[in-house]
Amino acid sequence: MMHAKSDSDVTSLAPSSPSRSPKRPVYYVQSPSRDSHDGDKSSSMQTTPVYNSPMESPSHPSYGRHSRASSASRFSGTFRSSSGRKANRKRNDKGWPECNVIQEEGSYDDLYGDTGFSRRCQALIALLGFVLLFSVFSLIIWGASRPYRAEIVVKSLAVDNFYFGEGSDLTGVLTKMLTLNCSLKMSVYNPATFFGIHVSSSPVDLIYSEMKVATGQLKKYYQPRKSHRTVSVTLEGSKVPLYGAGASFAVSDSSGRVPLRLEFEIRSQGYVVGKLVKTKHRRHISCPVVIDSSKNKPIKFKQDSCTYD
Known part of the structure; x- marks a missing residue:
């Protein structure tokens, strides 16, 4: 008959059985x-x-x-x-802890140099290129506008007042005195096809023996492209002392014909591209003229009577 083993028996037999629990x-x-x-x-x-x-x-x-x-x-x-700061790890859906992903691709500025410097260089090159192109364009326009010089033609000189007599200057010296008032007319033509001109003049002088006996000034004005205009200048000389030239002038006046010379300069200025590109021209004009004190008719000039430089 089998007897049931008690807990004490199992405990006592367990250490002694080498097959069941070998000692490790x-x-x-x-x-x-x-x-x-x-x-x-x-x-x-x-x-x-x-x-x-x-x-x-x-x-x-x-x-x-x-x-x-x-x-x-x-x-x-x-x-x-490693920097001493605490970070929290989170788990994903599979139970694995999540960690930050290392971004391997980033900016390549360190490999290809300073992009800010290259952008400044590109902007500077673009600015210099624009200035160069604009300069070439302006030079071409300026060269194309050079041939368009204002054409001046002296038309007539009308004497309004002519007086020659004895007098004294400001210091009280007695000498021959001349008073002369006259009006000069001339034609101005602007041949330019794409810009207008501003016309002005130097003092318009009427000279006798290298002495100015009358002078005037052309008022500055604007003349459109491809246009004609007739302008007039008033020349005045009041009680001009002739001093040593008075003797020869008296001889000429006694014959009724006094030789004079008309000299002045016409200036024209055209703004082709605003005030950035402009063209200037000067025409020096010299005309001999003989005034007849016995006649009161305007003196007309022929085409080849004056020199235009």
Whole structure:
């Protein structure tokens, strides 16, 4: 008859049975502490517990689950980075801890140089190119506008007042005095096809023996392109002392014909591209003229009577 074994019997027989529970050697493992990064390695070593039975050994399934759970708990906790700041780890849908993804592709500014400097260079090159192109364009326009000189033709000179007699200058010296008023007419033509001109003149002088006996000034005006205009200038001389030239002038006046010379300069200025591109011309005009004091008719000039320089 079989007798049931009591708990005391099982306990007493378990150590004595070599086939069921062989005696395993006791072992331990030293591993570095996970909480220490910059301390002494020898002080951070920790000892694992001693396992005396298969249930407690690492090969048992329960130990694997326990170790994975403890490892996961360690990963899911907070840890301290190398810079001393704490970061939190999160788990994904599969239970693995998430970590930041390293971005391998970034800016290539360090490889290809300073992009800001290159942009400034490009802007400077573009500005210089624009200035160069505009300069070439302006030079072409200026060259095309050079042939368009204002055409001047002196038409007539009308004497309104002519008086020659004795007098005294401001210092009281007695000498021959001349008073002369006359009006000069001339025609101005602007041949330019794409710009107008501003016309002005130097003082218009009527000269006798290198002495100015009358003078006037053309008032500045604007003349459109491809247009004609007739302008007039009033010349006046009041009580002009002739001094040494008075003797020869008296001889000429006694015959009724006094030789004079008309001299002035016409200036024309055209703005081709605003005030950036402009063209200027000067025409020096000299006309000999003989005034007949016995006649009161305007003196007309022929086409070749004057020189235009």
